Amino acid sequence: MGFLKQLDVENFKSWRGKQTIGPFKRFNCIIGTNGSGKSNVMDALGFVMGERAVNLRVKHTRDLIHGAHIGKPSSTFASVSMIYCGDNDEEIIFSRCISGESSEYRVNGRQVTLAKYTGELEKIGIVVKAKNCLVYQGAVESIAMMNAKERTKMFERISSSGELSAEYDAKLVALQKAKEDTQFHFNRKKAATAEKKQVFKDKTEAEKYQALVDEHREDKLQLTLFQLFHNEKKIDAQSESLRDMQDAAAQQKNSLDVYEQTVKGQKKEHGRMNRELQQLEKEIRFESQEQILNQQRPQYIKAKVNTSHHEQKVEEARRSLQKNQSQQAKKEQELQELRSELAELEKTWKASERQLEEEAAQRGDGVQLEEYQVKIRDELKELARKKGAVLNQSAEKLHWEVKADCEKLQFDLRRKSEIQVGFSLSATSQRCIKNSLEEQRQQEEQLAEELARGRVRMEEVNEELAQVLTKLQNARLDSQENRRQQRRDEVLESLRRLYPDTVYGRLVDLCQPIHKKYQVAVTKVFGKNMNAIVVTSAKVAHDCIRFLKEERAEPETFLPIDYIDVRPLNERLREVQGAKLVVDVVQCAQSAPQLKRVIQYVCGNSLVCETLKDARRIAFDGPERLQTVALDGTLFRKSGVISGGSLDLRSKARRWEEKDMNKLKEEKDQLSSELRALMKLKRKEVDLKQIMAQSQGNQTRLKYSNSELDSIRKKSIPACQEISKLRSELSNLEAQIEIQTESVELKDNQMKAVRDKINQLEDVVFADFCTEIGVADIREYEQDYLRMQQELEKKRLQFESQHTRLSTQIEYEQAQLEKLVKQMKKIEETIRKEENVVISLKEANSFISLYFQRNKKLWELVLVKLQKETICTEAALEQLRLSKHNLLLSCKIDGLPLTLISGALDDISDIQVRTEGQIYLKQGKSQSVSTLDIYEREAQMVFDYSTLDSGLKALTEESEVEAELEKLKEGVSSLESMIMMSRAPNLKALEKIREVKDSFREVMDAFETSTHTTKKCSQEFEQVKSKRFHLFSQCFEHVSVVIDQIYKKLCRNASAQAILSAENPNEPYLDGINYNCVAPGKRFMAMDNLSGGEKAIAALALVFAIHSFRPAPFFVLDEVDAALDNTNIGKVTGFFRMMSRESCQIIVISLKEEFYSRADALLGVYSMVYTSTHSLVNNSDIKIYCILTH
Known part of the structure; x- marks a missing residue:
């Protein structure tokens, strides 16, 4: 059994210089005062076993050098060596040195790497990461206070399964991601399968529909060819007839011109004879009236x-x-x-x-003169008259001269006045003509300016219209779908007219995404509500539905604003990073702000994300599931259903752009209306020409008026001179009249004096006479008695004078009349002869004129008839050409495949564009010329009628042609009705099927790849899981079995129990491990309810149980007896002594005498006097010394 022999330290922490700690026995206790450096022995062992500096109570490795912690390192080098004796007493020296900032590891003096070093330690049973041989100060208490999760971590560290935690987590994340990808691709597979089925279904419907359309196109082609064929035959026949009529009309007009020339000659001869007759009449009148003119x-x-x-x-x-x-x-x-x-x-x-x-007779007593008395009175009166005759004649002569001069002056003044009036009238007329000319010139300038502006605006409108037509042509959609949409739009317009203030329109027309990139996403969220009609109330919606049923129109979806249930928006969703509420990216029309409620109802709390990854993450990875949509149209619902975007969705999204097309159409209609209004300016050219003609006439009249005015001025010059002369003469006459007046007055005075003398003379002469008749004087008699007789005599003389004058005049006129009668007889005879000649000529001329008039009327009637027939033929020909042009234009628009031997249908639009340009831009060219140019170009096109049925070409009768035409039209109309009644298919399905197949194959490949990846990730995860579970369960099962025995030994009671249980039996390392102990003589209770000593015993039982899983040759504990009383110390000491004898070497740092007194050896650690930074050690064998003092 191996053991730790000794420990050599050099300049390590509180150990200055080189010192030896040991030798160690089987059960060793390290004792010493507080602060003497006991724990540094523990740190030295940890350092030499490869622990990091943090676990050694310092921040940096260099702080382990003696004196470094107070800033006075004693050296730059420090080392710790551990001498280990193996089972065969072979010593292994493990050394670790500090040199600068790095550490060196040596085994038996040979420098090795850290990995090699830790490997050598593991060979002797020391696992650094597991810390299976070191129990630091306070570790027992912390183990006693651990919760279930912390125990799990401790077990993972001991069993080394924790090393697989990162790999386990990575494999788990990879597996979850793979499963999500598999689920996503599985949903895509389902969607692609459904889309494939739908596309194949659309393909079948489209093929049927296309067959119907092809049949309709073929029938329409036959109808068009039939119409063109017979139209051309009619045009040829009409053209031939027109040429014949034009030739006949030209011949008739030539004949009429010949007659007109003949009549002109006759009229010239008639005019010459009339002039001769007038000359003769003038001569006759001159001869007969010559004398009268002289008189x-x-x-x-x-x-x-x-x-x-x-x-x-x-x-x-x-x-x-x-x-x-x-x-x-x-x-x-x-x-x-x-x-x-x-x-x-x-x-x-x-x-x-x-x-x-x-x-x-009544005055019979008056004076009655005798005959001799009357004679005397007359003689005396005659004498008085003779004496005053000279003065009377002189005065009367002056009087008549003045009167004649005054009359002449008045005549000249009147003539001057008339000339001045004529001159004033001419000047006034000239001013009027000038004013009219100025007004017409202004009108001409105004019209010319208006026409110029109109032509410029016409050019601009033509350019704008061409651009709009180009855009519309580029954005042209399927014609059948357009007709269907047009029908729906007409129904909507009818609803708007019926309910003007309650039907707003379609939702797609009432709102707009704020950017084009959101169109597909908004279309996906809107779904079937995109084309829904927004109304104010449910009642209006019911009325609209009733109207649709009555009109048999297509069904529509209605959104009543007062009926829909709108949920409030979740304002927290606006704070989500990488997403926006769909409601926020849809902009309502300014005219209908109440639509926000409808949009909120349709969109709800849906979020739009930039990428598919963000949409999936926000939908499923958060604390709650959300409905999101990516920009490509992929929708993630809360239920987990994922629906991907498709081409059909993109085609629906084009409806947002169709609104722009509708605006373009409205712009086109507006420009066309403006163009038609501008075309009305062409009519003003006629007014301009008329005004120009009037202006030219006024200029001519002004010219003549100026000439006449100059003539009048020239004529007025002599008259003015004559008037000036007459005025001067009049002045002279007036002076003479004044002189004569004075002379007359003088003579009157003289005559009065003479009259007085005459009166005196008469008084003397008539004295006897007056006495005889009994009057005072002769004047009294003349005044009183002779006045009446004189008046009577005077009147009688006047009557007699007039009678005599008239008689003489009558006699003279009678003589002249007889003379004139004779002359008139001669003249009348001459006139009669000339009149006979004139009458004969007039009769001949009348006959010729009548003959010519009759012939002229006849020829004119024939010519008018021919002209009418020509006009009718031209109109019919124009109508046929227009019908042909409309047919060709319709073929061009509908794309009918007409086969042309020469020419092309594309020329129709080109000709039309150029024609419009000629009409609108070039002055002096009429529209008819451009139209004829179109017809001539179309006439040059040669069509291939080989595909037309020979039976249709053989028809000649008009009734047969009309009957066959009606039959063909009925066939085409019935097919059109069938097409209109049939549901509009997806005509792009044929083009889309290949793309759908490729997409389906791509989706299947992605699904298979993701399935394979999931299997691989699952296998890898299971391997890591199995390995981790094996390591953890091996340790856990060992510890759970051993701990109960160890706890019984520590308690020295068989009734004591220690139980370890995993919260997650399948994967215990994921959840906590429960540790419960039943102390001897006590009931079961939680670990927190145990006393401090009982907790320490339980913790030591767990420590030694864990140590028994990976037993180290020695076991070092730091102050584990701190919480033990004397009874428990005895139990622990006995257990330690038993363990040191049976399994491992025990080294305990202790402060209690009851504990270290039973050790095999004591190591006393003390510090130098007057310093606490320098530690020393004293080794004692307790078998020799009972008490170690220091």
Whole structure:
């Protein structure tokens, strides 16, 4: 049996220099005062056995050198050597040295590594990690106070199963991860299998649907070819008919032109003869009226002047012609009134004459002159008249001269006024024309500017429309699905119209993920609620469902805001790292803030994670399970079900982008509307041309007005000169009139003086006469008695003078009339002859004109008929070409596989784009020209009708063609109805099946790989588990068996019991180990209820039981008797002595005499006088000394 012989220390802790501790006996006690360095012996043994510095009550290895703990190391070197004697008394020296910061290990003086060193120690039964030979101070008490888990750790350290703990945990984690991966791949396998079945099912449905679509396309192709074939036949027939009509119309027009030329010649001849006739009439009128003109020349001059004025006012005279006619009638009425008045005057004259005679007869007593008296009075009166005649004639001459000059001046002034009025009218007309021209110029500039802006905006709209159409073409989806979606959208619009304020729309249209990367995840969480219709209440939802049933529309899901049960959000989830609430990544429309409640209902407390790993970790690794979704659409539910993303999910997620497509469509419609509005500007070009024509006419009229104004100005210059001359003459005349007036006044005064003289003369002359007739003077007689007779005589003379004048005039006019009658007879004979010639010519011309008019009407009727037929034919041809263009455009859009011998359907869109560009960008080119260009390009396309049924091509009758066309349309329509009624399949299933197969194969491979990995991890884990369990159970079973015997020996009572039990029998190292003792004479109670001594005995029993599993050659204990009373010390000492004799060497550090007095040898440790840092040792054999003193 091996044992520890001695211990050599050098500069180690409190041991200065080189000292030897030992030799050791079988049962040794180390004693000494407190602080003398007893425990340093324990530290020296631990140091030489390879313990770390921390377990030796220092921080660093260098602190173990003597004096280092007070900062005064005595050396840079320290060492401890342990001399061990084996079973065959072979000594093995284990040494450990401190050199600087490192340690050196030696065995028998040979330096070795730490591993080799610990290996050599293990050969003699010393396991450093298990500490199976060292019990430090307080270890017994700590063992007594250990809980179940700490005991398990102690057992793992002793059994070395703890070394497998890290590997066990790693293998366990790997196994759990492998199982999770296997479960995940198993769920993926299930999902992939379901997806595969669904794809194959979709494939079958898609093939059936595609067969139906192909049949529909084939029938539609036959219908299109049939329509194109007969359309081209009709176009050819109409074109031929149109050419014939155009030729006939051209021939008819040529004939009409020939007749028009003939008529022009006849009209020219007729005009020449009319001019000759007018010349003859003019000559006749001139000869017959020459004398009259000579007589009326003054009036003619005046009329000529007036005529020049009236010629300029022809337009005004024409307008006032009707007024003048009414005035003429009024003048004639006035003339008639004057004639009546003249007759009345004659009657009045006769009445006045009779009245005067009656008055004269009544004044019978008046003065009645005799005949000789009257004669005398007349002679005297004649004498007086002759004497005053000179002055009267001079005054009267001046009077008439002034009157003539005034009349001439008034005429010139009136003429000047008329010229000025004409000039003012011309100037006013010129200003009006200029103003109108300015307005039209402004309108022209405004329209031109508006047209320019319209053309620029049209270019921008065309570019934007082209971009939108390109985006729409790139984002074009399946046409059948579009029609189905369009039908659903129409139903939704109907619901919105019926319930405008209560139906909000589809959930997908009312919200939007804050970023595109969340689209798939949000689509997965929304699920079937993505296309649900949000309404305000359950009543509205029921009404909508009733409407859908009545309309036989597809079923819809409704979300009433007042009916849904919304759970509150868990605010703590917003603090989870690497995840966000789905509610937070969905943005509601600003117009419907109440939708947050709906979104919270649909999303709940679901979390969206960036990666699949984060989603799995957050879903399952936390204290509670959560529902998470990764960005690729993989959903982890609380129940553990995992549903992966798929292509169908990604196609559904494109609905978020379809909303942008809807915006693009709305933008396209808006731009198209704006484009149509801009096209209306083309109509304003006609207004612009009209205004330009009016402006040009106004410019022409302005030019003529300027010419007329210049002419008037030129004409007004002589008139102005004449007026100036007349004004100067008038001034002279006025001066002369003033002179003459003064002269007349002077002469009047002279005449008055002469009259007075004449009166005096008459008084002298008529003195006897006046006396005879009984009057004062002759003037009284003339004034009183002769006034009436004079008036009567004067009137009589006037009547007689007028009668004489009229008689003379009548005689003269009668003579002239007879002369004119003779001349008129000659002229009438000439006129009659010329009129006969003219009549004959007129009759011939009338006959020719009538013949031409009739023929012209006939030819015009024929031409109009031909033109109408041509227009109808052109319209029919245009309609046929338009129908052909629409057919080709429909084939282009629907993608019908028309076979063309020459040309391509792609040219349709290119031509259309260029045509729009010509229409919108180029001025001077009409839309019809571009349309004809389209038709010409389409006419150059040659189609292959070999696939068209020969029976359909052989049809010639219009009724047969129409009947067959209706039949084909019915077939196509029925197929379209079947397609529309059938459920829209996943048309991408055929493309998707290969991808699904590859994905399924990949999933199966991943599942098999994960299964294999799980098996491998399970095997590795079971190996580690088995090994760990073996090591632990081997130790535990040994200790649990031995501890009871040891405890009985320590207690020296067979009734004492010590029981070890594992909480987890299958894997005891995972849970705690319970240790219970029944002290002698006491009932069973927990370890905590035992006394201190009983706890110490129980702990020592456990220590020695554990030591017995891996027995070391020696066992070192530090103050294990501290908690023991004398009775228990005796029991322990007896047990130690027995153990030292039977199994191992015992070394105990003790302070109690009852304990160390029974040892085989004592080692006294003491310190130097006046110092506590230097320890010494004294070895004594207790067999020799009963008491060791120091």
